[in-house]
Amino acid sequence: GYYGKFGGAYIPEMLHRNVEELQSKYLEIMYEKGFRDEFNALLKDYVGRPTPLFLAERLSKQFNTNIYLKREDLNHTGAHKINNAIGQVLLAQRLGKKRIIAETGAGQHGVATATVCALKGIECIVYMGVKDIERQAPNVARMKMLGAKVMPATSGSQTLKDATNEAIRDWINNPTDTHYVIGSVVGPHPYPDMVARFQSVISEEVRWQLKEKTGSELPTHVVACVGGGSNAAGAFYHFLDEPQVQLVAVEAAGLGVNSGHSAATTQLGTAGVLHGSKSIVMQTEDGQVVEPHSISAGLDYPGIGPLHAHLFDSGRGKFLSATDDESVQAAFNLCKLEGIIPALESAHALAGLNQLQLKEKDVVVLCLSGRGDKDLATYMKRMDA
Numbered sequence: 001g002y003y004g005k006f007g008g009a010y011i012p013e014m015l016h017r018n019v020e021e022l023q024s025k026y027l028e029i030m031y032e033k034g035f036r037d038e039f040n041a042l043l044k045d046y047v048g049r050p051t052p053l054f055l056a057e058r059l060s061k062q063f064n065t066n067i068y069l070k071r072e073d074l075n076h077t078g079a080h081k082i083n084n085a086i087g088q089v090l091l092a093q094r095l096g097k098k099r100i101i102a103e104t105g106a107g108q109h110g111v112a113t114a115t116v117c118a119l120k121g122i123e124c125i126v127y128m129g130v131k132d133i134e135r136q137a138p139n140v141a142r143m144k145m146l147g148a149k150v151m152p153a154t155s156g157s158q159t160l161k162d163a164t165n166e167a168i169r170d171w172i173n174n175p176t177d178t179h180y181v182i183g184s185v186v187g188p189h190p191y192p193d194m195v196a197r198f199q200s201v202i203s204e205e206v207r208w209q210l211k212e213k214t215g216s217e218l219p220t221h222v223v224a225c226v227g228g229g230s231n232a233a234g235a236f237y238h239f240l241d242e243p244q245v246q247l248v249a250v251e252a253a254g255l256g257v258n259s260g261h262s263a264a265t266t267q268l269g270t271a272g273v274l275h276g277s278k279s280i281v282m283q284t285e286d287g288q289v290v291e292p293h294s295i296s297a298g299l300d301y302p303g304i305g306p307l308h309a310h311l312f313d314s315g316r317g318k319f320l321s322a323t324d325d326e327s328v329q330a331a332f333n334l335c336k337l338e339g340i341i342p343a344l345e346s347a348h349a350l351a352g353l354n355q356l357q358l359k360e361k362d363v364v365v366l367c368l369s370g371r372g373d374k375d376l377a378t379y380m381k382r383m384d385a
């Protein structure tokens with residue numbers, strides 16, 4: 001469960017049994033034929049995969065290169081999160097769990113988990129920071145419509161980190177009947193690996209789609225935003241061992257990396273343990289987690305998945321960051337050039353394009369992780385400015 005010096009499972013004694021059960025069973029369950037058939041059938045007939053790989057011609061012209069958008073925004077529920085939610089709920093069923101808990105910030109992971117729980121008739125409780133309940137209200141309504149219980153996280157800064165803390169507390173109190181569906185490639189082993197494997201369908205599809213469109217399976221760049229890093233992990237997964245493919249991760253700079261209001265973890269963080277895994281954490285000298293800031297709730301997280309900590313540390317990944325303003329402008333730009341309204345999180349990946357030296361012959365695959373419906377109030381506030 002290690003990525004270089006990062007990863008592992010640093011968990012409280014009371015979670016050992018749950019986590020060890022997962023560690024010992026997840027691979028055998030995930031690769032059992034019945035599981036694969038059900039997982040793939042749901043991805044096809046319920047989620048609507050494969051998602052398109054769309055050549056954004058006017059955006060490509062603007063950057064004088066070739067930009068393909070991997071349309072994870074077209075999944076059922078509107079983001080990549082559903083790929084992981086389906087996998088983990090099916091796994092929870094095979095482990096005999098009767099109750100599902102999850103954390104969410106942008107609400108996309110919460111909606112995805114509530115969706116699959118409704119499909120399967122399983123109780124669903126989603127922890128969400130009070131601040132995020134306000135700024136992602138449409139997703140709170142969706143979770144309730146889908147029959148989930150939304151539990152306000154009132155501790156700390158009342159955002160994603162606090163929702164995750166409170167979900168972990170619930171799991172400690174309900175170890176035997178409950179599965180915790182973590183929404184990103186974070187948490188104790190096996191979560192980072194398990195979530196990356198569920199999301200790897202993204203790059204699995206990109207390879208054959210690119211082959212069809214360009215004659216080669218390999219792009220020159222893969223670009224994705226990083227909160228915990230699950231859409232990036234999925235988009236990078238089948239290119240990790242292709243050194244000529246530049247992996248570009250874009251974090252949230254918030255008001256600026258050095259503004260004191262940022263979530264650019266690789267730029268501002270140091271090695272530490274957060275939510276059960278050794279990674280890079282925004283923390284004070286005495287190990288107190290620093291409150292992050294981002295206009296996008298899904299990137300507003302003071303940590304990063306251990307896979308990405310390793311990609312950063314080893315130099316295999318190129319880590320950029322984009323501010324709130326740069327990302328909103330990049331979103332407006334995509335709307336006007338391609339008629340697509342991206343999620344604020346995905347807009348950070350788009351803003352990262354401005355920081356790359358792209359050549360005319362380059363082939364850039366950008367993971368459009370979600371759609372912007374949930375963010376319209378925020379966009380409207382910035383529209384007239």
Ligand SMILES: Cc1ncc(COP(=O)(O)O)c(/C=N/[C@@H](Cc2c[nH]c3ccccc23)C(=O)O)c1O
Pocket residue numbers: 079080081103104105106107108109110160164182183184185186225226227228229230231232297298299301343345346369370371
């Ligand atoms: C549309 C969209 N794109 C990108 C991201 C970034 O996440 P990732 O880097 O994993 O691809 C999110 C996160 N949305 C999650 C954020 C999240 C849930 N659990 C987490 C744990 C750690 C870090 C982030 C999250 C949500 O709140 O619904 C998102 O909703």
